[in-house]
Amino acid sequence: MADHARDTLPLPDYDHLPIGGLKSRVRSLTAEEVEELVAYERSHADRLPVTELLAARLEQLQAGAEPTSGDPGALRPEQSARHAGSPVSPATSAQPFGPPPHGTPDQRGKPKSDRA
Numbered sequence: 460m461a462d463h464a465r466d467t468l469p470l471p472d473y474d475h476l477p478i479g480g481l482k483s484r485v486r487s488l489t490a491e492e493v494e495e496l497v498a499y500e501r502s503h504a505d506r507l508p509v510t511e512l513l514a515a516r517l518e519q520l521q522a523g524a525e526p527t528s529g530d531p532g533a534l535r536p537e538q539s540a541r542h543a544g545s546p547v548s549p550a551t552s553a554q555p556f557g558p559p560p561h562g563t564p565d566q567r568g569k570p571k572s573d574r575a
Contacts, residue, residue, distance in 0.1 A: 490520040
């Protein structure tokens with residue numbers, strides 16, 4: 460059963476954000492949204508580094524800091540396309556070859572039947 464509170468949080472996929480991603484994304488939230496995350500965190504995982512991070516940001520906002528521009532639902536760095544897979548494809552791969560039984564690729568070994 461899905462948790463309704465999780466679906467209404469100001470940061471999409473909040474439960475799966477690494478703390479580094481959370482630190483940058485929480486800066487775009489208002490004080491009320493940070494308070495909502497604090498309440499959710501304390502009633503669910505209650506991770507000390509996360510509650511400390513959220514409390515520090517809440518203090519900054521209450522002291523007059525403004526939320527930064529940015530989309531809290533933006534693509535996370537850990538989801539970027541550069542981590543989508545290998546850049547190697549059949550078109551960019553080297554041609555396969557059988558390694559010689561000894562020597563180097565420029566000095567191919569002779570088959571055993573040709574040895575004297």
